[in-house]
Amino acid sequence: MSKRVEVAAGVIFGGDGRFLLGQRAPDTFYAGYWEFPGGKVEPGESPADALVRELDEELGIRVRVLRPWITREHLYEHAHVRLHFFEVADWEGELRDHVHSALSWEPVDAPEVGPMLPANGPILKALRLPRWMGITHATDIGVARQLELLDAALASGLRLVQVREPGMGASDLCAFAAAVVKRARPRGALVVVNGNAELAAEVGADGVHLSAAQLAGLEARPALEWVGASCHTRAELERAAGFGLDYAVLGAVLPTATHPGQPTLGWERFAELVGGLPMPVLALGGLRRADMERARAAGAHGIAAIRASWDQS
Ligand SMILES: Nc1nc2c([nH]c(=O)n2[C@H]2C[C@H](O)[C@@H](COP(=O)(O)OP(=O)(O)OP(=O)(O)O)O2)c(=O)[nH]1
Numbered sequence: 183m184s185k186r187v188e189v190a191a192g193v194i195f196g197g198d199g200r201f202l203l204g205q206r207a208p209d210t211f212y213a214g215y216w217e218f219p220g221g222k223v224e225p226g227e228s229p230a231d232a233l234v235r236e237l238d239e240e241l242g243i244r245v246r247v248l249r250p251w252i253t254r255e256h257l258y259e260h261a262h263v264r265l266h267f268f269e270v271a272d273w274e275g276e277l278r279d280h281v282h283s284a285l286s287w288e289p290v291d292a293p294e295v296g297p298m299l300p301a302n303g304p305i306l307k308a309l310r311l312p313r314w315m316g317i318t319h320a321t322d323i324g325v326a327r328q329l330e331l332l333d334a335a336l337a338s339g340l341r342l343v344q345v346r347e348p349g350m351g352a353s354d355l356c357a358f359a360a361a362v363v364k365r366a367r368p369r370g371a372l373v374v375v376n377g378n379a380e381l382a383a384e385v386g387a388d389g390v391h392l393s394a395a396q397l398a399g400l401e402a403r404p405a406l407e408w409v410g411a412s413c414h415t416r417a418e419l420e421r422a423a424g425f426g427l428d429y430a431v432l433g434a435v436l437p438t439a440t441h442p443g444q445p446t447l448g449w450e451r452f453a454e455l456v457g458g459l460p461m462p463v464l465a466l467g468g469l470r471r472a473d474m475e476r477a478r479a480a481g482a483h484g485i486a487a488i489r490a491s492w493d494q495s
Contacts, residue, residue, distance in 0.1 A: 188264050189220060189223065191219065191233070192237060192248075192268050193267060194219060201218075202285060204279065204284070205217075206299075211258070215299045216286075218267065219240055219241055220237075244274050244275050247270070250481040251268055308461065312340075313474070314340060316344070318488075331494070332492075341371040342372045343373045346391070375387045377390070383406065389410070390408075390409055392412070394411065397411040398421070410430060414433070423461055429462045429463065429483065432456060432466065433486075438468040440489065452482070464485060465485050
């Protein structure tokens, strides 16, 4: 078995939300394939240091804000690589490429260039996961009010909804989930249904969100495009990763009004728990819009919330 090579790679965002890909030069492995700028971690360097150095050497840019994101391993014919992906949220300098055949700024939802390096498929899927998940609570506020607030949130840019209605009867839930899908679809928003893969498929939702108890008893990944799970511990996060789930939700980070008295993690513990995972993790629990920077600095992909998603103030 070949030695493991540590690699740092950056998702570099431009001002318009597009991200940068580079085409590998002739005379390299996978010449002509597209990759995220980056390179090997040198002895004594942290992956973050390596990325800052590589982006300076390769592209002539200076990183201003770097956020840890996800880590994936891949076995190539030539090497076993561990890829540490970071988001380069802010940078300065003029882009001058020294190593690629071409560069391209790509839209997050549908990158157009190809082929992509084989390890990068799940990375592109993770980039498509929206940064904010709105979790419904129609059981508390009423179906009509929830749908009204959903319309307003979709109009303001919400692109990921979790239908979660623990107290609702089966036929009402089916009708409610179908109504959410009907509203979300024209906006290009994803819908996942909590706890019920059959219902998700029946109403044409994009996926299922498993409870921690369902994750504990899971035997195989449900056959839906998006599958995520609620987690509270590192063991649960690793189990979710082991089934190839697309995302996890981890909390509670801060105290919440909906689950008073529940133990909280805080951002430091959150950052420790999500380090090195291969899938994006959304932070949950008492979070508001203003917490997004803090969440992403701690390694979260974004935020999942009940109240703050429907709050119109
Ligand atoms: N930079 C980068 N490397 C990636 C990505 N995806 C992926 O599988 N890799 C792999 C390809 C390479 O095996 C390794 C990156 O190493 P590298 O670019 O420094 O070096 P290389 O293999 O081209 O060759 P060399 O430096 O030994 O000449 O990580 C990605 O998105 N960006």
